Amino acid sequence: MFTPEVEAASREEIEQIQLKRLQQTVQMVFEQVPFYCDKLNELEIGSKSIQERTDLSELPFTTKENLRDHYPFGLLAIPKEELARVHASSGTSGKPTVVGYTKNDLINWGEMVARAIVAAGGKSTDMIHNAYGYGLFTGGLGIHGGIQALGASAIPISSGNTERQMMLLQDFQPNGICGTPSYMISLGEKLESKGIHPSSIGLSYGIFGAEPWSETMRARLESMFGIKALDIYGLSEVMGPGVSFECHEAQEGLHIAEDHFMVEVIDPKTLQPLTEGEFGELVFTSLTKEALPVIRYRTGDIAALTTEKCKCGRTSARMTRVKGRTDDMLIIRGVNVFPSELERVLLGVNDLVPHYQIHRIKQGAMESARVHVELCERFYNGIGSDLEHEAVQQLKRTISQQLKSACLVSVDIVLEQPGAIPRSEGKAIRVIDSRDKECEGVV
Ligand code: DLL
Numbered sequence: 001m002f003t004p005e006v007e008a009a010s011r012e013e014i015e016q017i018q019l020k021r022l023q024q025t026v027q028m029v030f031e032q033v034p035f036y037c038d039k040l041n042e043l044e045i046g047s048k049s050i051q052e053r054t055d056l057s058e059l060p061f062t063t064k065e066n067l068r069d070h071y072p073f074g075l076l077a078i079p080k081e082e083l084a085r086v087h088a089s090s091g092t093s094g095k096p097t098v099v100g101y102t103k104n105d106l107i108n109w110g111e112m113v114a115r116a117i118v119a120a121g122g123k124s125t126d127m128i129h130n131a132y133g134y135g136l137f138t139g140g141l142g143i144h145g146g147i148q149a150l151g152a153s154a155i156p157i158s159s160g161n162t163e164r165q166m167m168l169l170q171d172f173q174p175n176g177i178c179g180t181p182s183y184m185i186s187l188g189e190k191l192e193s194k195g196i197h198p199s200s201i202g203l204s205y206g207i208f209g210a211e212p213w214s215e216t217m218r219a220r221l222e223s224m225f226g227i228k229a230l231d232i233y234g235l236s237e238v239m240g241p242g243v244s245f246e247c248h249e250a251q252e253g254l255h256i257a258e259d260h261f262m263v264e265v266i267d268p269k270t271l272q273p274l275t276e277g278e279f280g281e282l283v284f285t286s287l288t289k290e291a292l293p294v295i296r297y298r299t300g301d302i303a304a305l306t307t308e309k310c311k312c313g314r315t316s317a318r319m320t321r322v323k324g325r326t327d328d329m330l331i332i333r334g335v336n337v338f339p340s341e342l343e344r345v346l347l348g349v350n351d352l353v354p355h356y357q358i359h360r361i362k363q364g365a366m367e368s369a370r371v372h373v374e375l376c377e378r379f380y381n382g383i384g385s386d387l388e389h390e391a392v393q394q395l396k397r398t399i400s401q402q403l404k405s406a407c408l409v410s411v412d413i414v415l416e417q418p419g420a421i422p423r424s425e426g427k428a429i430r431v432i433d434s435r436d437k438e439c440e441g442v443v
Contacts, residue, residue: 113146138240199226
């Protein structure tokens with residue numbers, strides 16, 4: 001462990017640290033951030049004593065909208081002059097969401113990511129190929145800060161320019177690799193297409209995140225590169241990558257940096273806290289952030305929590321993989337399903353490659369989905385490139401049945417020729433909303 005004194009502290013110790021830091025954070029936002037001062041006053045918490053302000057469930061929520069409304073620096077708890085860095089997450093429309101860090105925030109963030117690298121099996125003597133995008137996105141520089149804090153050596157290649165990535169991977173022979181799972185698959189395929197087996201690079205671990213991915217995707221990445229593939233989670237508004245991470249010993253849930261964040265899972269409809277094991281929306285409260293502290297930030301990400309001790313010895317609460325975002329949830333003829341659940345089934349089919357896109361469509365008054373997924377070269381060549389071939393129809397029926405029994409949904413399947421689905425260099429676009437454009441007959 002990078003910081004065993006906190007990562008393996010007893011639950012009581014962790015809770016004590018959290019309580020003290022929560023009190024300080026609430027006090028700080030009350031004094032420094034007019035938005036929170038108003039909210040706490042509205043809820044009549046402002047006038048309470050510090051000790052009385054630590055019931056999380058009484059504190060107000062913060063949303064992405066709140067950050068947007070205060071664009072760019074309205075929620076900072078410090079003067080702009082004291083910032084050491086800003087990042088931003090690209091908004092789907094209009095202005096991005098801007099986040100800021102002090103020098104101490106960057107130190108803490110680096111330590112969190114260093115913990116994740118050690119949990120993945122990384123060492124200070126390692127060389128790590130960092131293919132997350134460098135820039136306003138927190139992935140590149142966030143992971144970079146962790147590599148530095150660990151004392152390992154970073155290859156700051158950033159995303160894209162796959163030819164160059166392939167050359168450096170072969171020449172430098174790094175121990176670890178970081179990037180989005182979808183880009184890693186593209187990179188691996190590109191290597192294979194040049195006759196280079198990705199496992200010949202000699203990597204031992206990969207730290208993948210920034211988008212939902214499934215266990216079947218993990219299995220593909222592990223066998224493709226001959227590595228252990230570990231999940232890392234985070235979001236700009238809360239910090240960036242490193243809010244939680246998997247350990248290589250168990251690969252069973254992501255350890256949350258609980259000395260820096262308090263986590264809750266709430267029902268996104270009623271906003272009521274849920275109990276351990278129940279799936280709902282993750283909500284984080286920062287405990288050490290100086291520039292942009294957040295109280296009960298609603299992530300929109302769906303997961304469940306456990307505080308059971310992990311076999312790696314870490315005592316922190318763990319979250320499951322993120323199933324998806326509340327806004328990406330598909331409602332297919334009344335059944336709720338996340339793209340990652342469809343992915344788990346699709347990637348289990350041998351004749352398919354892990355590239356797919358889901359189009360949300362209307363069928364009559366109901367919402368439905370059409371899943372475009374790519375055939376592997378071997379299958380495609382075997383049918384003489386004829387997508388009307390009976391074997392294609394048979395494969396479609398098999399996939400439909402598997403989706404029906406695993407996810408309880410019936411979707412249209414379109415099998416595409418190899419290379420037809422656009423490749424991502426960062427976060428893959430999995431869901432395309434075609435509801436306004438298409439209206440298909442009820443089948
Ligand atoms: O994606 C931070 C990050 C960079 C995490 C590199 C991991 C690795 P944002 O661009 O602000 O920050 O996007 C945050 O991405 O709310 C989730 O919906 C999604 N996300 C991040 N990590 C995971 C993950 C970065 N491991 C949003 N699994 C979050 C599933 C993830 N979704």
